[in-house]
Amino acid sequence: xxxxxxxxxxxxxxxxxxxxxxxxxxxxxLGAEGVFVAGGTLLRTQWESGAAKMPGALIDLTALPALxxxxxxxxxxxxxxxxxxxxxxxxxxxxxxxxxxxxAVRRIGAPSIRNLATIGGNVASRTxxxxxxxxxxxxxxxxxxERRTETMRLEDWLADPxxxxxxxxxxxxxxxxxxxxxxxRAGRIAGGFRKLGRREAFIPALVTVAVLGxxxxxxxxxxxxxxxxxxSAVPSRLRAAEAVIxxxxxxxxxxxxxxxxxAGEYRPASDAFAGAEYRRRAAANLIAAEWxxxxxxxxxxxxxxxxx
Amino acid sequence: MIExxxxxxxxxxxxxxxxxxxxxxxRLAVPPARRLIDVLRHDLLLxxxxxxxxxxxCGACMVLVDGRPVNACLTMMYxxxxxxxxxxxxxxxxxxxxxxVQRAFLExxxxxxxxxxxxxxxxxxxxxxERPDPTDDEIVEALSGNLCRCTxxxxxxxxxxxxxxxxxxxxxxx
Numbered sequence: 001x002x003x004x005x006x007x008x009x010x011x012x013x014x015x016x017x018x019x020x021x022x023x024x025x026x027x028x029x030l031g032a033e034g035v036f037v038a039g040g041t042l043l044r045t046q047w048e049s050g051a052a053k054m055p056g057a058l059i060d061l062t063a064l065p066a067l068x069x070x071x072x073x074x075x076x077x078x079x080x081x082x083x084x085x086x087x088x089x090x091x092x093x094x095x096x097x098x099x100x101x102x103x104a105v106r107r108i109g110a111p112s113i114r115n116l117a118t119i120g121g122n123v124a125s126r127t128x129x130x131x132x133x134x135x136x137x138x139x140x141x142x143x144x145x146e147r148r149t150e151t152m153r154l155e156d157w158l159a160d161p162x163x164x165x166x167x168x169x170x171x172x173x174x175x176x177x178x179x180x181x182x183x184x185r186a187g188r189i190a191g192g193f194r195k196l197g198r199r200e201a202f203i204p205a206l207v208t209v210a211v212l213g214x215x216x217x218x219x220x221x222x223x224x225x226x227x228x229x230x231x232s233a234v235p236s237r238l239r240a241a242e243a244v245i246x247x248x249x250x251x252x253x254x255x256x257x258x259x260x261x262x263a264g265e266y267r268p269a270s271d272a273f274a275g276a277e278y279r280r281r282a283a284a285n286l287i288a289a290e291w292x293x294x295x296x297x298x299x300x301x302x303x304x305x306x307x308x
Numbered sequence: 309m310i311e312x313x314x315x316x317x318x319x320x321x322x323x324x325x326x327x328x329x330x331x332x333x334x335r336l337a338v339p340p341a342r343r344l345i346d347v348l349r350h351d352l353l354l355x356x357x358x359x360x361x362x363x364x365x366c367g368a369c370m371v372l373v374d375g376r377p378v379n380a381c382l383t384m385m386y387x388x389x390x391x392x393x394x395x396x397x398x399x400x401x402x403x404x405x406x407x408x409v410q411r412a413f414l415e416x417x418x419x420x421x422x423x424x425x426x427x428x429x430x431x432x433x434x435x436x437x438e439r440p441d442p443t444d445d446e447i448v449e450a451l452s453g454n455l456c457r458c459t460x461x462x463x464x465x466x467x468x469x470x471x472x473x474x475x476x477x478x479x480x481x482x
Contacts, residue, residue, distance in 0.1 A: 011339035040382065045364065048362055058384075110367070110452045111452070111453055112431070113453060115373075202452045202453055
């Protein structure tokens with residue numbers, strides 16, 4: 001027999017699109033009454049807190065298996081937005097090619113949250129902790145609209161999501177292989193990710209920073225990338241900070257100027273727990289400390305710092 | 309198959325969800341976005357799974373879906389179609405055969421008020437199923453989504469280490 005439970009008329013209906021184009025049509029037809037859902041972890045917290053109203057319909061993206069999985073492309077890795085955070089952490093190609101992303105995702109939520117939540121949801125939130133790591137890898141976002149596929153650099157989308165955002169669907173995250181990305185000069189790739197929260201684990205970030213570059217054989221840095229985010233601030237690359245150490249040798253003097261550049265450039269958001277000034281200084285110190293550690297002479301290739 | 313009389317009229321917007329619950333196939337007509345925690349506690353009267361924060365922060369409602377821990381307060385029924393759900397009630401082999409983690413929590417006193425205990429045990433059981441001999445760091449990481457406000461965690465960590473030892477003894481490797 002079938003048992004039946006529930007209160008009629010209180011819960012949203014669940015729509016299962018057959019392909020990304022139909023998902024976009026559903027969203028276009030429903031407007032604010034239809035919401036794309038994958039893991040649903042962030043949405044549930046918004047519904048429970050009252051930050052967002054439960055919509056009339058959930059558009060279930062897990063009906064679209066084409067948006068799942070991690071695929072190798074020529075010179076790139078394409079991560080499907082439906083990949084669960086726990087599966088991303090376990091992915092060998094991600095760990096081997098993009099360890100800062102694996103590290104950032106490993107620090108999101110707790111194991112049970114990572115078993116539900118998807119990387120697509122973390123990106124689509126525009127404040128997820130994976131974004132700083134994705135920014136230093138210069139990730140591209142592949143979007144599906146009802147009629148076509150378009151690609152946009154993550155950095156550009158974060159700066160300006162553009163019009164009609166609700167009617168397009170994240171279909172992939174493309175990460176170009178290093179080597180080409182860091183200028184191809186000899187030396188070793190150096191990168192780090194740091195998350196600062198009010199507890200050691202299972203806490204939203206106050207500040208996240210990610211840095212990436214190449215320590216060349218003559219001791220100078222090339223292809224430097226620096227990004228910061230955390231809290232309700234939309235993460236961004238810090239170009240002035242990058243310019244301070246691009247082509248330079250790390251020294252106490254350059255690190256002081258690097259910290260000043262970060263503090264002058266980064267625009268965090270305050271909340272009840274931490275002010276913008278605290279976050280600015282924390283980001284400056286974390287970024288300077290990360291480069292200091294990465295450029296220490298006794299470090300080996302691929303070495304990865306544990307949490308501070 | 310669950311064969312109890314349905315105490316409530318079918319909701320107009322219900323969907324039939326088929327999944328496995330504690331080893332038994334079940335079919336339920338429920339609003340598809342209804343939370344698993346509500347179905348377990350209110351509809352099926354399986355109250356071993358506790359409810360705390362309702363936003364995935366406390367871990368009191370931890371269950372296994374296809375062997376992996378998830379928060380039942382965050383899980384919607386349609387997400388369970390075809391899945392295998394295990395609650396604290398389904399962890400033991402029967403009243404006389406407690407799960408090794410349950411035994412260890414009893415032997416080591418890994419609880420005080422007991423409210424977080426089902427969630428702690430479910431998370432620990434999932435860890436040991438995947439890694440029978442975890443490091444202390446792996447134990448702490450596996451329990452990082454379960455909050456206890458009584459114990460200070462000392463007894464809980466001791467209980468999980470005891471469960472590891474029970475597993476080794478059962479294997480004959482201890």
